[in-house]
Amino acid sequence: MIPPAFEYTRPTSVDEAVHALADAGDEAKVLAGGQSLLPLLRLRLAFPELVVDVGRIPELRGVREDGDALVIGSMTTHHEVVHDPLVRRYAGLLAEATATVADPAVRHRGTLGGSLAHADPAGDLPAVALALDAEMVVAGPGGRRTMPAREFFVDYLQSALAPDELLVEVRIPKADGWSFHYEKFHAVAQSWAIVGVAALVRRDDGRIAEARIGLTNMGATPLRATAAEEALSGADGPEAVARAAGAAAEGTRPAQDLSASPEYREHLARVLTRRAVLTAGGMG
Numbered sequence: 001m002i003p004p005a006f007e008y009t010r011p012t013s014v015d016e017a018v019h020a021l022a023d024a025g026d027e028a029k030v031l032a033g034g035q036s037l038l039p040l041l042r043l044r045l046a047f048p049e050l051v052v053d054v055g056r057i058p059e060l061r062g063v064r065e066d067g068d069a070l071v072i073g074s075m076t077t078h079h080e081v082v083h084d085p086l087v088r089r090y091a092g093l094l095a096e097a098t099a100t101v102a103d104p105a106v107r108h109r110g111t112l113g114g115s116l117a118h119a120d121p122a123g124d125l126p127a128v129a130l131a132l133d134a135e136m137v138v139a140g141p142g143g144r145r146t147m148p149a150r151e152f153f154v155d156y157l158q159s160a161l162a163p164d165e166l167l168v169e170v171r172i173p174k175a176d177g178w179s180f181h182y183e184k185f186h187a188v189a190q191s192w193a194i195v196g197v198a199a200l201v202r203r204d205d206g207r208i209a210e211a212r213i214g215l216t217n218m219g220a221t222p223l224r225a226t227a228a229e230e231a232l233s234g235a236d237g238p239e240a241v242a243r244a245a246g247a248a249a250e251g252t253r254p255a256q257d258l259s260a261s262p263e264y265r266e267h268l269a270r271v272l273t274r275r276a277v278l279t280a281g282g283m284g
């Protein structure tokens, strides 16, 4: 299909990009890797008058340390995230989950910022950002603001970004002392998750001291499995983990679609949480 006609601009700085978005009101769309936006344009599900291509803004690329945080530019590609030594060292869960996103061609074009801004609950990285307690740094006409991941994902395919705002970078607290695993259930290799579970575990004296669980595709937004997180505190072996994982679907509202019923997704959330926590905690 051929997309509808649109104006196109390719700014070279964040300020220029924000001005272009502000001038267009809510008639503009940011273009990052294009892996989600281009299909929407071609299917004529999006009709922007202006496309703002942020692919030539150097500030939006790369990974750096900033004290206790890792800072990843929004235009950093999935491929770069998977192979970056700082990400692997301080946010290994993100590298592991990103390696399961689609296929190499998509991972070379698609970006971390694009995946988060797209706010697809079936995307792997929003749930990972929630589990990692990531923060989003956003630029708009009034300057920059930072918001936690739990406030960023508002509804199905809807983030907290205003039409004239750009996601600039993602800040992730360094996960020293945490082990992790991303468990993804998909029907076909290199495809979307039917359900995914992102687990971070901190152990103390053989027990789980603290766990953080992010759920992919268990509602209109990515979710934290808070009931399971609480139940996991103090778990000392596989049986205790299995009992706690039984709470993983509490508070979720998974969708019915061609891949799975809500009940099947709830079952998957419990099973995958148990597997993810046991693997993360080295207790399997």
Ligand SMILES: Cc1cc2nc3c(=O)[nH]c(=O)nc-3n(C[C@H](O)[C@H](O)[C@H](O)COP(=O)(O)OP(=O)(O)OC[C@H]3O[C@@H](n4cnc5c(N)ncnc54)[C@H](O)[C@@H]3O)c2cc1C
Pocket (backbone or CB within 6 Å): 029, 030, 031, 032, 033, 034, 035, 036, 037, 038, 054, 074, 075, 100, 101, 102, 103, 106, 109, 110, 111, 112, 113, 114, 115, 117, 118, 122, 123, 124, 125, 161, 165, 166, 167, 168, 190, 191, 192, 193
């Ligand atoms: C065949 C295929 C399989 C896929 N499989 C998976 C999968 O298994 N798991 C998974 O998680 N994803 C999957 N994806 C999606 C992929 O991860 C995309 O990279 C991602 O959804 C969007 O990233 P992008 O950089 O291409 O963003 P784009 O498509 O360019 O943009 C997506 C949306 O975000 C907005 N946006 C982008 N960047 C910014 C920014 N910096 N600030 C503000 N708004 C912004 C755009 O305006 C648009 O609305 C798949 C995609 C394809 C084509």
